[in-house]
Amino acid sequence: MPETExxxxxxxxxxxxxxxxxxxxxxxxxxWAVSIGGISxxxxxDFHPKGAVASSYGLYLEGAGITxxxxxxxxxxxxxxxxxxxxxxxxRDIGELAALCEKVDKEYSGPKQAVPAPGSFPGGSTLxxxxxCGHSLKALNARANFxxxxxxxxxxxxxxxxxxxxxKQIGGKDQAPCLVVxxxxxxxxxxxxxxxxxxxxxxK
Amino acid sequence: xxxxxxxxxxxxLKDHLGREISLDSLTGKHHVMLLFYxxxxxxx
Numbered sequence: 001m002p003e004t005e006x007x008x009x010x011x012x013x014x015x016x017x018x019x020x021x022x023x024x025x026x027x028x029x030x031x032w033a034v035s036i037g038g039i040s041x042x043x044x045x046d047f048h049p050k051g052a053v054a055s056s057y058g059l060y061l062e063g064a065g066i067t068x069x070x071x072x073x074x075x076x077x078x079x080x081x082x083x084x085x086x087x088x089x090x091x092r093d094i095g096e097l098a099a100l101c102e103k104v105d106k107e108y109s110g111p112k113q114a115v116p117a118p119g120s121f122p123g124g125s126t127l128x129x130x131x132x133c134g135h136s137l138k139a140l141n142a143r144a145n146f147x148x149x150x151x152x153x154x155x156x157x158x159x160x161x162x163x164x165x166x167x168k169q170i171g172g173k174d175q176a177p178c179l180v181v182x183x184x185x186x187x188x189x190x191x192x193x194x195x196x197x198x199x200x201x202x203x204k
Numbered sequence: 205x206x207x208x209x210x211x212x213x214x215x216x217l218k219d220h221l222g223r224e225i226s227l228d229s230l231t232g233k234h235h236v237m238l239l240f241y242x243x244x245x246x247x248x
Contacts, residue, residue, distance in 0.1 A: 001239075001241075004239065011237065014235070015234050015235055016234060016235040016236065016237050017230050017234045017235070017236050017237070018236075018237050018239065019219075019225065019236060019237070019238050019239065020239045020241065021217070021238055021239065021240050021241070022240070022241050022242065022243055022244060023243070024243060024244040026218050026219065026220050026222075028244045028245075029219070029220035029244060030220040030221070031244075032244035032245050033220055035245070039220070040221075042219035042220070042221070042223055042225050043219055043220040044217040044218070044219050044225060045217060045218055045219070045220070046217060052215075053213070053215045053217065054240055056213040056215070057205070057206045057212075057213060057238075057240070058205045058206050059205060059206075059240050061242075064242075066242040066243055067240045067241060067242055068205075068240060068242070069240065069241050069242060070205060070240045071237065071238065071239055071240070072206060072212070072237070072238040072240070073235065073236070073237050073238075074212040074227070074231060074235060074236045074237075074238070075231075075235050076231055076232060076233060076234055076235050077231065078211055078212055078227075078228075078231040078232075079209065079210070079211060079212065080206055080207065080208050080209065080210050080211075080212050081208060081235075082208060083205050083206050083207070083208055084205075085205060088242040092239070097237065101235060101237055104235055105235060108235065111232075112233065112234060112235070113233040113234065115234050141220075142221055142222075145220065145221060146221075190222060193221060193222050194222065196221075197221055197222065197223060
């Protein structure tokens with residue numbers, strides 16, 4: 001996945017949206033994605049019913065309860081143009097797949113649009129979080145997966161009294177997570193993640 | 205495994221950043237590359 005993340009602009013130039021998919025939950029995906037350096041393209045949870053989408057592509061391994069390591073390229077007309085498996089223990093050649101996507105794009109004569117390029121998040125923003133807080137973790141994970149460490153300063157109000165005082169001064173309460181953009185506080189984790197999605201997205 | 209030249213089965217699933225992604229909303233505009241993989245927290 002990190003190899004693919006590094007090549008996203010090349011896939012974008014080939015008008016190709018990349019999607020990862022396994023049987024894990026969205027929470028598992030988010031934490032794993034952070035652990036491998038941040039993944040901004042969608043990792044889909046084929047979680048319930050387990051492996052239903054993989055099954056529809058003939059890629060669910062019933063005996064093992066997991067999905068095969070396989071790649072399917074679909075053109076903008078909805079037709080499968082490439083499908084291949086490297087087996088669960090194998091390794092994909094991402095450069096080779098990028099070249100295949102470029103070939104599909106070149107050969108496709110129907111209507112298509114460029115994949116939107118990521119925008120930039122306003123610098124000087126601050127994310128206030130609390131320790132051992134699931135909502136804070138959600139916001140933190142999104143910050144890491146969108147590679148926003150440079151744009152959004154992190155302050156932990158459980159460990160930093162000055163940060164707590166600042167948080168109370170900004171919004172009049174000690175609620176965290178709180179994302180402050182242009183001096184305006186936003187509190188709900190889902191809203192905070194959406195604010196990042198709206199600005200950064202590779203995909204809308 | 206699904207054969208080349210066939211129609212891709214549609215789906216709508218949630219992603220790790222709270223987005224709801226449907227294949228239909230992407231095709232028609234873009235090509236799509238699906239990376240199926242066994243499990244999180246295993247070698248990629």
